[in-house]
Amino acid sequence: xxxxxxxxxxxxxxxxxxxxxxxxxxxxxxxxxxxxxxxxxxxxxxxxxxxxxxxxxxxxxxxxxxxxxxxxxxxxxxxxxxxxxxxxxx
Numbered sequence: 001x002x003x004x005x006x007x008x009x010x011x012x013x014x015x016x017x018x019x020x021x022x023x024x025x026x027x028x029x030x031x032x033x034x035x036x037x038x039x040x041x042x043x044x045x046x047x048x049x050x051x052x053x054x055x056x057x058x059x060x061x062x063x064x065x066x067x068x069x070x071x072x073x074x075x076x077x078x079x080x081x082x083x084x085x086x087x088x089x090x
Contacts, residue, residue, distance in 0.1 A: 002074050002087075009088050011074055013042040026079035028072045037071035039078055046071065 002011050009020040018024075018039050029036045036045045049069050066073040077087050 002077070004088055009078065009084055011039050011042075011078060013037070013039055013044050016042055018042050020078045020084060023081075024078055026075045028069075028075040035069065035071055037075045039075065044071070 002009060004010070011018050011020060020039070024040060025038070026040075027038050029038075030048065033048050034045055035048055036043055066076050077083050
C-alpha cells in the first residue's frame, strides 16, 4: 500500500499508484462502520478495523488512532511533508 520509488513515497490505492510529492490533498473519513482514506483523487473504502480502540481508553502511553488503522496512518504520513520525508528515509 505504501512504498518508495524514484525518490518519493508512493501509495497504491484502488489498484493505482499515486505520486506523493509536493502538496498532496489527503483525508480520512469514517462513517459508521466504514473508513475512506483519500490521497489526491484516489480513495478506497474498507470496514473499520475491529482493533480500533478509543485512545482515551487505551492504557498504552502515547497511543493514537493511527496505531490501529493502517489507512489512517498512511493518510497522516502522506499529508505531512516532514513526516513523509522521515518515513521515506527509514
